[in-house]
Amino acid sequence: MVATVPTGIDGLDSVLNGGLVENATVLVSGNPGTGKSLFGIQYLYNGVIDHDEHGIYISFEENAEDIRQAAESIGFDRWGDLVDDGSIKVYDKQHMLREGDFSSALDTLLEDFANASYDRLVLDSLTMFSLFFEDEKEKRTYLLKFSDILKQNGLTSLLINEQGAVFPETEIGLENFLTDGNIYFIQTPTDSGVNRYVWVAKMRKQDIDTDIFPMEIDDGGIKVYERAGGFSMMGRDGPDAGF
Template sequence: MPDVVKTGVDGLDSILNGGIVRDATVLVSGNPGTGKSIFGIQYLYEGVTEFDERGVYISFEENAEDIRQAAESVGFDRWEELVESGDIKVYDKRRMLREQDFTSAVDGLLEDFSSDEYDRLVLDSLTMFQLFFDDEREKRTYLLKFSDVLKQYGLTSLLINEQGAMFPETEIGLENFLTDGNIYFIQTPTDSGVNRYIWVAKMRKQDINTDIFPLEIGEGGITVYEQAGGFSMMGKNESPF
């Protein structure tokens, strides 16, 4: 059995047969509002409070105050305390985007990674990260470099990827080749709002359940209902695709 890192999300670790393989890099995709950022926050928060594993949150889209408010909105009231203690290190958009080029931004990250020991990392989002680059070749070079850096420093990482479509876009891009797993967050409209689902499509070195499962976001973050497949909530003959 491989050494795994528990996500701390009720139900998801069971689907993953224990958690994410240590040092793996996982692509987390979905359209806005599906719960991807809350998942990243929960992964780091539970990592510190439940498993004594320190984490790094890199955001190209939000400032530190926005991230704190998102954490506290689902009951992670110790978020600011953990940031102040250094157990969670936040690089927000003001810090990441103040550099004139990507190399300078990454050099700052490497300096901190080498001086402090962290176990978990969340990048929010890979979509914004890729805007640093002027051409496809440069983007590929630095994505490869960044992926290698994460593994070099022993980080088990979530790379959040924004999608515009309602349902998963599963075409194979470079980011799919660089990552060890793919998790999709899905939402479908209903008369009263939306239903949310999670689909673990791939995890290298792991025996996983690849069904689609419903999830809820509330106090305490995300809960996945592993005993109820997504299709059962939408009707026996309906599919979310």
């Protein structure tokens, strides 16, 4: 049996046949506003609350207060307390971009890894991560190095990736092939709002269901529906669904 790390998200762990493969690096892609960052927040929050697994949230796009407000907007009221007590470590854009280059930022993370024990990591996002590098070759080299470091430190990680195309198969980047799993968040406009979907396209070492499933965002976070019955609940916006 392959060891898995539950995301704690209703329906998604069933689709994943138990959760993310332990020690995997998983790419999470989608358009802006599809719920990718909320997925990362929920993944870390559930890890602490349900499994006593500590996590790191690295953001190149938001400050720590923005992240806290996003967490609280979907009912994760203890997020601030978990950050304060060290259960969740947040490196926000002010910290990461202050380093100036990724080598310096990476040194900061390595020092933290050496002095503390973490189980889960979220990097938000690879789009901003790419700005550290002059060309695709350098980006690929550091992405491979970073992924290896995460695995060596026993982390099961989500790398969030902004994607311009509505349908993921039309925009496949190199990072899709360098990670252990690919999860896509998709939204389509309707007269009353948007329909939201999740697609687990790849998960190495794991027998997964590769259908596209409806999901929603409301108080309590993301919910994934394994049957079409949940589809009727789509189309209404949850709080701060654009984060």
